[in-house]
Amino acid sequence: MLRIVSSRAPAAVLRAGVIAVLVAWPHLTLGHGPSGTAQLVALFAVMAGLFTFSEYVAQAPSIVEFRDARPYNRIRFASLALAVLLTCVLLRPFPASGFLASWIQGLCRTWGEVLYFPWSPVRLLVDTLPAGTSAGLRRSVCAAAAVAYSLSLTMVLIFACVVRLRNWPGRTAFNVWINLPQFDPTAGGDVVGRLQRDAQVNLVLGLLLPILAPLVADLLSGPFDGLALREPSALVWMVMAWAFIPSSLAMRGLALNRLAWMIAVHRARMRRGEGLPQAA
Structure with a gap:
């Protein structure tokens, strides 16, 4: 179990980082809005990254569908x-x-x-x-x-x-338990x-x-x-x-x-x- 999770960790970290950058990208490129927006965007980016990491590093996701059904x-x-x-x-x-x-x-x-x-x-x-x-x-x-x-x-x-x-x-x-966690x-x-x-x-x-x-x-x-x-x-x-x-x-x-x-x-x-x- 530990070996399986550790083998997924690098890819999960990469996915989490990419998702966090995507969430923050509009704010980084379009300029700053009202005060406090930067902190809110950073919070959303971190939350999105943590959610993605937890879904892809776990043995079975809880929400993300078709995780192992590329592409x-x-x-x-x-x-x-x-x-x-x-x-x-x-x-x-x-x-x-x-x-x-x-x-x-x-x-x-x-x-x-x-x-x-x-x-x-x-x-x-x-x-x-x-x-x-x-x-x-x-x-x-x-x-x-x-x-x-x-x-x-x-x-x-x-x-x-x-x-x-x-x-x-x-x-x-096709593993229904992994790819359709809500079904x-x-x-x-x-x-x-x-x-x-x-x-x-x-x-x-x-x-x-x-x-x-x-x-x-x-x-x-x-x-x-x-x-x-x-x-x-x-x-x-x-x-x-x-x-x-x-x-x-x-x-x-x-x-x-x-x-x-x-x-x-x-x-x-x-x-x-x-x-x-x-x-x-």
């Missing part, structure tokens, strides 16, 4: 990190210096204008900005939302290709039916939340309140939450649907081997 979490992290980096470039409080930064800003703002059509998720999100928001900030938020939403959809598409073309999670045995196979009901039902719920939420969340937030006078507009790093994470929470749910739905199919195929194979009638 599920790697695809999610890479997409989120790229979206955060590009959004930080777009929301810089001073003009971009250098050809590369200016080119990225111009390209992303053009893409934001393409996705700013009636009833698009990007337009619904931008329309929740307060009426007095400057035109420059609206363009930046529109570009950031377009980039984050596009990357989140790309993340789901890449995982779907991995499932289809590489037969994710592979030929090795209890013995809770009652058919496992395949429960997995399929959960997959459908996650897919529907992943599709609808980018549209419904801005509408609900607009009714509640959010999410872009005064604090978000004064603190650029908070603005970054609000855009990330809007884009990547639904796409993560859709990605989870694809994964659960794949597992349900694998179990159904395994049952059918066992029935054929035992000469039993196939399930309808």
Whole structure:
């Protein structure tokens, strides 16, 4: 047991450090907000790092799903990190210096204008900005939302290709205890039916939340309140939450649907081997 934990420790430390840097990156690159923000960001970064370390160093995680089913979490992290980096470039409080930064800003703002059509998720999100928001900030938020939403959809598409073309999670045995710590196979009901039902719920939420969340937030006078507009790093994470929470749910739905199919195929194979009638 101790040997297993110690063998995971270096990788867990590396993951924890990367996560902590990602959490702090918007605040480090976009300037300082109100007093006390730096301490709050540092606290969140440390907490995120400690949580990641504890989840990956333990024999079995408590919350993180598909820990040992690569590249599920790697695809999610890479997409989120790229979206955060590009959004930080777009929301810089001073003009971009250098050809590369200016080119990225111009390209992303053009893409934001393409996705700013009636009833698009990007337009619904931008329309929740307060009426007095400057035109420059609206363009930046529109570009950031377009980039984050596009990357989140790309993340789901890449995982779907991995499932289809590489037969994710592979030929090795899938450990439900480690990869689905919140799922209890013995809770009652058919496992395949429960997995399929959960997959459908996650897919529907992943599709609808980018549209419904801005509408609900607009009714509640959010999410872009005064604090978000004064603190650029908070603005970054609000855009990330809007884009990547639904796409993560859709990605989870694809994964659960794949597992349900694998179990159904395994049952059918066992029935054929035992000469039993196939399930309808």
